[in-house]
Structure formats: C-alpha cells, structure tokens
C-alpha cells in the first residue's frame with residue numbers, strides 16, 4: 049500500500065519522559081467569534097530539575113500566533129521557533145510566565161476537535177489532543193494546572209458562557225458583549241478543559257452529598273428540549289448516590305453541568321464539572337426515544353459522572369494508560385446499570401457488545417493490548433479493546449479479590465494517587481498492597497493482545513463417583529506478538545446433576561467455585577458426585593475468552609432449561625441456535641432442519657410466563673449475523689443472511705399461535721418501569737417473529753405492524769414496527785417512510801433513526817437507495833450522528849456492503865475519502881470494517897483491498913485514516 053510513512057510516525061510507550069517543566073497555572077482569555085476567535089493565555093512555568101534545559105516544546109496546531117511575551121517582555125524572534133507541530137522556546141529560565149495571543153477559526157473546524165462552532169453554539173472537545181488547537185500548551189495528560197478562564201461573547205447569541213469549575217465573576221463588555229470568569233480549583237490536564245457559549249436553557253436540580261453539601265445540577269439544552277432532560281437528570285442523581293454507596297466517592301465541586309449538542313464525535317466527554325454530551329445521550333421523551341435510548345442515557349450519564357474520580361481526580365500519566373480510566377469506568381457503569389436493572393440481562397448485553405466489537409478486533413489486524421505499546425494517532429485507540437476488554441480485566445480483578453478486597457484496593461488507589469497522573473501499574477499495585485496479594489501473572493492480560501481459547505474436557509467416573517475437569521488455554525498470535533504466555537483465567541463453575549441441581553463441590557458444601565486456570569493445562573477433580581453431572585462453565589462470563597465446552601445438544605438443551613446462572617442459560621440457547629445457523633449455511637436455499645434441542649429450549653422459555661420478560665426476550669433472540677460469521681473460517685455473507693432469515697421464519701411459524709397470544713397479552717399502557725420495558729421488548733420480538741413467519745408472502749402480519757406503527761404512543765413500539773416494514777423484502781413502505789419523516793423532521797435524533805433503518809435495509813436496490821440518502825436535504829456531512837446513521841449503518845447491512853461485485857466497498861471508500869477532509873476521526877473509525885478483509889472469500893478480499901488502496905491514494909490523507917489503512921493492510925506498505 050502506498051502510504052507515506054511520514055503520515056504515521058509511531059509514538060512508543062517506552063519513550064515516556066517526565067516533564068522538564070510543570071505549568072502550575074493557566075489563565076485563558078477568550079473572545080468568542082465564529083470566524084475569528086482570539087485566545088490569550090498566561091502560563092506559569094516551573095522547572096522540575098535544577099539543571100537548565102535547552103528548550104521547551106509547546107504543542108500547537110492550526111494556530112495563528114499574534115503576540116508572545118516572556119515575563120511581560122515581547123519575545124525576540126531568535127528565542128523561539130514556530131512550526132506545524134507547535135512552538136519551541138529556546139533557553140528558558142528556571143521559572144517564568146509566558147503569554148501568547150493566537151487566532152483560531154471555530155466555524156471552519158469541522159473536525160470537531162478543539163474549539164468549534166456548530167448549531168449556533170461554541171463548544172470544545174479536547175480529549176485526546178484538542179487543546180493544542182486552542183492555544184500553545186504542553187498538551188499531555190501529566191501536565192496538571194489550575195485553570196482560570198474568562199470568556200467574552202455577544203449577549204444575543206451567547207447569553208450563556210460556561211467553563212470548568214465555579215463562576216467567580218461576570219460583567220459587561222462594550223456594545224452588546226459580556227464576559228464570565230470561571231475558576232477550577234482542581235489542577236487538571238488540558239484534555240479535561242471545556243468551554244461553551246450559546247443560547248441555552250437549563251434544567252436545574254440539586255443533589256445533597258453524603259457529607260451534606262448541596263450541589264447544583266444543570267443540564268443545558270435548547271429551550272424547546274427542556275422537557276426531554278428528566279431521564280438524564282434522574283440518572284445523574286442515581287449515579288451520584290451509587291458512587292457514594294459503592295465506592296465511597298463524593299462529588300467535589302458546587303456545580304455539575306452537562307451541555308447537549310447534536311454535533312459531537314462520540315458519546316460524551318467527562319470535562320471537569322462541565323460534561324459535553326452528544327444529545328443522543330441526554331434527550332429523551334417517550335414519543336421520540338426508545339427504551340434502548342433511555343438505557344443508553346442512564347449508562348453514559350453514569351459513565352461520565354464516574355470519571356470524576358476515575359480519570360479526573362486520578363488521571364493518566366500518558367495515553368498508553370487510557371484503559372486505566374476507560375476500562376475501570378466502563379466496569380463501574382456496567383455494575384451501576386446491573387444494580388439499577390436486571391443483573392443477568394445487563395451481563396448478557398455487555399457480553400454481546402464485547403463479542404460483537406472486541407472479539408473481532410482482537411482477531412484482526414487492528415488487534416492491540418489493553419495497554420498498547422505504540423500508536424500514531426491516539427484517537428484510533430479509543431477502542432473496544434481499551435474500553436470493553438479493559439472493563440473485563442477489572443471485572444476479573446474484582447472476581448479474584450472479592451467485593452471487599454476490590455473495595456480495599458480502590459480505596460487505597462484513591463488515597464495514594466488523588467491529584468496525580470498515574471499508570472495501570474499503579475492501579476494493580478494498589479490492589480495488591482491493599483490485599484497483600486501478588487498479581488504478577490495477571491499483568492500479562494494488559495500486555496498481551498488476542499482472545500484466549502479455553503478448551504474443557506470433563507470425565508465422570510461412575511465407580512469412583514468423581515468428576516474430573518481439565519481446562520487448557522492458548523492465545524492465537526496477533527500482529528507483533530507471535531508468542532503468547534498463559535494468563536490467569538477465573539472460571540466460575542458449577543456441576544449440575546440430572547435433577548437440574550447444583551451439586552456440592554467440596555466438603556464445605558460450596559456449589560459454585562472460581563477455578564483459576566493459570567497454566568497452559570490444569571486438572572481439577574471433584575469427589576463425592578454420586579450421579580452424572582453436566583459442567584456449567586464460565587458462569588456469568590467470568591473471563592473474556594472463547595470457551596470450547598464439548599456438550600451434546602441434549603445437555604445444552606437441558607442447561608438452557610435449568611441452569612440458574614442467567615448468562616449460561618442464555619449461552620446454552622445461543623449455542624444451540626448458533627449450531628443450527630452454521631448448519632443452515634452449509635445448504636443455503638434448502639429448507640432447514642429446526643433441531644429438537646433448540647425447539648425444546650425455546651418452548652420452555654415461551655411457556656414460562658413467570659420469567660422476567662426482558663430475560664425471556666434475550667433467551668428467544670438469535671445470534672447476530674456478525675456473531676455467526678465470526679465462528680466461520682470464511683464468512684459466508686449471503687448464506688448466513690439466508691440461514692438466519694430462514695430460522696427466524698421457522699421459529700415464527702412453528703410457534704405462531706404462541707407468538708400471537710404473547711403479542712396480544714403483552715399489550716398495555718406505556719410505562720417506564722423495568723417490567724413494562726421488558727414486556728415491550730418481548731412483545732416487539734413476538735411481532736418480529738410473526739412478520740418473519742410469512743416474510744415471503746405479504747399478508748396480515750404486516751397489517752399488525754402497520755397498525756402498531758399508526759397507533760403506538762411511544763417510539764419503542766413505533767420504531768419496532770417501522771423497522772419491520774421498511775426492511776421487509778416485499779412490503780412497500782413508501783407511505784410510511786414519508787409519514788415518519790414528516791412527523792419527526794424537526795427531531796434530529798429521530799431522523800437519524802429514519803436514515804439508519806433505511807441504510808440497514810437488505811433490499812434489492814439497497815445501494816441505490818443509500819446513494820439517495822446521501823443527497824437527501826436532511827443529510828449533513830458535518831454532523832457525525834447523521835454520517836454514522838447512513839455510512840455506519842451501511843457497513844452492517846452485510847449483503848449490500850459485502851456485495852460480491854465489490855460495489856458496496858467501492859461506494860463506501862469514495863464516501864470515506866470525502867469524509868476524511870471534513871472529519872478525520874470519524875472517517876478513520878468508520879473505515880475499520882475494511883480491515884477485516886482476511887475473513888472473506890478471495891473475490892471479496894480483492895475488492896476490499898482495492899477499497900483500502902483507493903483510500904491510501906487519497907491526497908491529504910489524515911494521520912487518523914493513514915494509520916488505520918496502514919495497520920489494516922501492512923503487507924503492501
């Protein structure tokens with residue numbers, strides 16, 4: 049691949065150097081203007097060592113330097129150097145004050161990194177390296193400074209001026225302008241800096257902390273959205289209480305602010321005291337947001353709040369430590385959601401996400417350890433590995449140390465490192481020291497990429513009444529890591545007898561155990577087992593591994609009916625469905641065998657009216673096309689799609705009357721409690737199976753969907769019906785598409801759904817349809833949510849994106865080229881599915897490589913996209 053390697057110079061973890069100078073204080077003065085904003089900065093530098101240094105480098109990108117002074121004196125041109133990467137000060141004193149004034153252009157900033165102007169608001173995004181696009185600075189997470197920020201802006205378009213911390217003064221400027229000064233008492237790295245200016249209304253509330261302090265809570269949105277903030281506000285209060293109760297962590301400022309915007313590169317950002325959020329994770333009303341949207345808000349609000357301790361008060365030494373804050377904070381938000389909702393259902397969802405995003409990443413050319421060793425563009429490392437696998441590592445530590453031990457460890461971690469920039473090693477050491485334990489071998493998990501494969505072998509001896517379990521592990525090679533060490537794998541397990549009961553595993557009578565598989569192979573023998581038993585392994589998905597547990601269908605079906613571990617009960621059903629689907633891919637087009645074992649498992653769930661409906665819906669859902677593909681040596685795109693369609697329709701058909709009864713019985717008035725959410729989920733699943741049961745005729749099941757679409761009083765039900773109709777191969781949904789658009793055209797988040805559902809529809813003319821979506825008047829290349837709604841959704845429309853003639857890839861690459869000039873971060877992220885080319889047949893491989901080459905040849909290729917292409921196809925570089 050012809051990529052200029054200057055595009056992708058690598059930064060190595062081993063090259064870390066402590067700062068020669070600290071910046072103790074920074075005062076910013078910002079005159080907001082969409083075209084030309086002026087930023088003045090006053091920085092107090094303090095040398096860390098007695099020996100003088102030759103120069104100090106300050107990061108800076110796209111800044112127009114207007115003035116520079118040291119200790120009040122204009123700097124002569126021979127005492128500094130400015131280039132595209134920043135500013136170098138020559139022969140600096142031991143301590144001094146540097147003042148700079150620069151000009152930047154927020155309206156032209158479509159990359160949405162640094163200060164940008166979008167939707168009439170001024171907003172910032174500084175993680176990871178956006179602050180250098182605002183002013184010259186040591187833009188690295190170990191540079192902690194006290195910030196004072198004075199914002200000036202026009203009163204009419206920017207009545208609200210916000211920054212981190214407390215508002216300490218405000219006043220009038222001349223001619224319709226005003227200012228506000230904010231002070232953040234907590235020293236912080238620049239990536240946590242934020243400022244906002246705009247015409248915003250606030251929903252206000254208060255929270256009283258465990259020590260009795262009152263905190264003002266404010267959610268800033270457009271005036272018309274004020275009524276859609278209550279889920280966010282309630283979730284915030286629940287998260288604040290939970291962190292006090294579970295981790296003993298209290299909020300530390302007098303004010304907690306959240307600002308919502310439609311123009312944002314990711315979900316949200318944990319800036320100190322002033323979170324900035326994608327409006328998708330703030331705004332919800334029953335008419336516009338689905339139950340899934342509501343849950344997304346709760347977990348992202350909690351996630352950003354939890355960062356106040358895990359990320360902000362204790363921050364990162366360097367970006368290689370990213371999982372120190374992200375893995376730990378994802379673990380915390382998952383546990384919070386498990387405590388607020390059903391623990392079993394939460395765990396199933398978490399594992400589903402891990403398997404959908406992280407396992408493929410770990411098995412492909414973009415694989416990297418949870419603590420990476422090198423990067424070119426750090427924004428490419430906000431990955432499922434750093435976040436989701438990182439959270440799994442913390443979860444395993446929690447399992448190994450136990451709840452109390454883990455809490456002792458985090459208490460010590462906060463006590464030792466509050467106010468410091470630290471490493472993953474510091475975290476592990478705190479857990480060790482608090483528990484007088486040795487986690488040396490566990491560290492390999494952070495250093496080694498790839499998903500371990502665990503193989504289980506069990507033998508029951510009817511004479512000796514013993515059950516012997518042998519577990520072995522191996523991890524496949526990943527780029528740059530040919531040899532792999534064994535890792536300690538906690539395997540939670542039970543043995544289940546023919547009555548469906550867990551047997552006693554030892555003389556203490558424990559019926560569940562955590563075995564720690566540390567070596568390549570280990571064996572455990574359980575005595576006094578009078579009856580044959582079936583092993584229930586990796587309960588609760590106790591480790592992020594693939595498990596090969598050779599059970600026959602009958603045993604799986606039995607576990608699917610009796611296992612009291614919700615995750616494993618689900619897993620047994622999924623495994624049966626997976627086997628049926630894989631078998632189906634062998635003979636595409638023929639009528640598929642609906643295995644008895646699967647039938648029994650599904651029937652048991654369908655008949656169990658006492659079960660939590662949300663869990664029931666999980667048990668009744670089939671593995672995704674992606675998951676099935678992951679299990680195949682060569683992903684058979686079309687065969688998987690057909691097999692899954694066929695099985696859905698068989699299950700729909702076979703249990704037709706049961707589904708219909710469920711559909712009618714589960715109807716009920718809209719409410720937001722867990723039970724009602726579960727009932728809606730199960731009811732919409734029933735509708736979907738009914739529609740699938742006769743997908744190849746268009747008869748009265750689509751009428752049910754049409755009726756539901758029209759009559760629904762909430763978005764969950766309306767969207768479920770809408771999706772079934774739009775994605776039905778024979779149904780003409782033109783009128784419904786128009787109706788939906790007309791109703792919701794003023795609600796960007798709803799229109800994103802309208803775009804995404806169309807882009808995901810596997811219809812015959814899908815590609816042409818997606819091309820039309822890109823020229824629709826509501827499509828906007830500058831709004832990442834909208835771009836993801838079309839291009840992101842398109843990549844999961846497997847039969848179309850992966851069309852054998854390569855048309856999907858070629859089209860996609862053209863769009864990514866275009867996007868790269870507008871928003872490189874989003875372009876690089878969207879392009880990652882192309883990195884999976886090795887998993888497809890030769891024809892598709894060729895076409896995918898061609899698409900990568902098309903990207904590689906792009907003029908002005910961003911560093912973000914260059915790195916992804918380079919890693920996706922290193923052989924040609």
Ligand code: B3K
Nearest residue numbers: 175176316317318427430
């Ligand atoms: N810390 C931010 C992510 C920043 C991504 C920068 N490319 C959100 C979060 O994980 O909470």
Ligand code: ZN
Nearest residue numbers: 351373374377
């Ligand atoms: Zn985070």
